[in-house]
Amino acid sequence: MSFELHILGSGAALPTSKRQASAQYVNCNERHILIDCAEGTQQQLRKYGLKLQKIQFILISHLHGDHFFGLPGLLSTMHLLGRNKKLSIYGPPGLEALIRAMLAAGGHPLQFDLTFHTIQPGEAQLIFEDRLIEIFAFALKHRLPTLGYRINEKPKLLNLDKEAISAAGLLIEDMPKLKSGISIERNGKKYNYKDYTLPAQPVYSYAYCSDTKPSPSYLEAIKDVDLLYHEATFNQQHLERAKSTFHSTAQQAAQQAVLANCKYLLLGHFSSRYDDAHQHLLEARMVHPNVGAAEDGLQLNLGKWGLIFASADKTQAQ
Numbered sequence: 001m002s003f004e005l006h007i008l009g010s011g012a013a014l015p016t017s018k019r020q021a022s023a024q025y026v027n028c029n030e031r032h033i034l035i036d037c038a039e040g041t042q043q044q045l046r047k048y049g050l051k052l053q054k055i056q057f058i059l060i061s062h063l064h065g066d067h068f069f070g071l072p073g074l075l076s077t078m079h080l081l082g083r084n085k086k087l088s089i090y091g092p093p094g095l096e097a098l099i100r101a102m103l104a105a106g107g108h109p110l111q112f113d114l115t116f117h118t119i120q121p122g123e124a125q126l127i128f129e130d131r132l133i134e135i136f137a138f139a140l141k142h143r144l145p146t147l148g149y150r151i152n153e154k155p156k157l158l159n160l161d162k163e164a165i166s167a168a169g170l171l172i173e174d175m176p177k178l179k180s181g182i183s184i185e186r187n188g189k190k191y192n193y194k195d196y197t198l199p200a201q202p203v204y205s206y207a208y209c210s211d212t213k214p215s216p217s218y219l220e221a222i223k224d225v226d227l228l229y230h231e232a233t234f235n236q237q238h239l240e241r242a243k244s245t246f247h248s249t250a251q252q253a254a255q256q257a258v259l260a261n262c263k264y265l266l267l268g269h270f271s272s273r274y275d276d277a278h279q280h281l282l283e284a285r286m287v288h289p290n291v292g293a294a295e296d297g298l299q300l301n302l303g304k305w306g307l308i309f310a311s312a313d314k315t316q317a318q
Contacts, residue, residue, distance in 0.1 A: 003028045003153060003204050003302040005227070007268070008044035010294035012233050013066045014272040015040065019296055021066035022210060022269060024229070025050050028151055029132040033057045035149060035208050041070035042077055048297055053083055057128065057135070060091030061210035062146035068095065072102040079110045086113040090127055090137065092145045093118055121145045124221040129154075138221035140212035142246045148210065148218060150225065153203035164196045204302040207262070210269065213243070214252040219260045227302055228262040229294065231269035235279045238271075250280035254287035268294035 004027045011019030021038030025045065032054040034041070045052045052074065060068050068091070078087070089095070096116035103110065119127060121139035128135040132154055140146040157179040165178075168191060174184050183193045207222040209230045222228055232250035234242040242249050248256075250267055257265040265288050267280050274280070277293035284291040 007298040036067045037070040039069040058089045083112045090117045141215040142211045150207040152205045156200040158197040213246045232267040250284040254284035264290045
């Protein structure tokens with residue numbers, strides 16, 4: 001099982017030669033999730049070796065073009081390649097009507113099961129769960145209804161202590177209960193599960209905050225998350241511009257991460273006015289100790305953070 005994050009686009013509204021606009025691919029325990037879908041997303045998927053037909057869920061944050069203009073093209077490509085698996089799309093009000101109108105204009109209906117789930121932005125709400133993961137949506141503070149998303153792994157089963165189990169002569173049919181933390185009784189003797197198991201593998205969580213100004217309203221939704229992606233469109237030099245456009249600076253993103261007790265912070269959605277994220281990192285690392293900068297093509301395996309989260313004395317992501 002793995003929890004991988006792939007950055008497909010780390011820039012803001014205007015794509016550059018270095019950064020495409022917002023799109024991310026998450027593989028959480030073989031649940032394949034696309035978060036936002038800017039123009040060019042399908043090319044980025046191909047460029048970084050990710051199979052678009054594996055995508056099961058698409059999470060759209062809001063209806064600014066740099067977050068969803070790639071969706072009609074991606075869906076059309078899936079259709080042309082013969083997709084026959086169900087696809088679920090989650091997003092704000094108005095998304096379904098827009099996308100269906102664009103697809104209808106082409107005169108070629110999709111030949112796979114496409115389901116839209118309209119999410120009214122508000123307090124954190126569970127929008128999907130199965131035995132391994134859960135996905136929450138919550139409201140951000142932008143110029144139009146905007147959603148953030150959080151993906152949590154569910155607690156994993158305990159590992160078995162094979163030597164202890166063998167010495168006790170326990171049977172195969174006892175294993176599921178022990179792994180689930182249930183003690184058993186056999187031939188009048190009680191066996192405490194704690195004596196025959198080892199700790200479970202750790203679980204991780206990831207939160208995505210796209211376009212938003214800093215606000216206490218979504219802190220609870222991202223509380224204690226292992227990795228927070230938070231927009232940092234501007235640095236402090238352009239604080240007033242951030243305020244007027246309902247965006248955040250890198251320093252403000254770091255403050256939100258501290259207030260919500262987020263373990264690691266990944267900055268992104270950088271304005272095209274900046275050549276790199278050097279100054280963003282300097283400002284954010286004055287506030288939060290574990291900060292990295294998103295770059296197109298960056299891949300992170302949660303739990304194996306690497307040098308992107310260098311200590312605060314470093315001045316740029318590696």
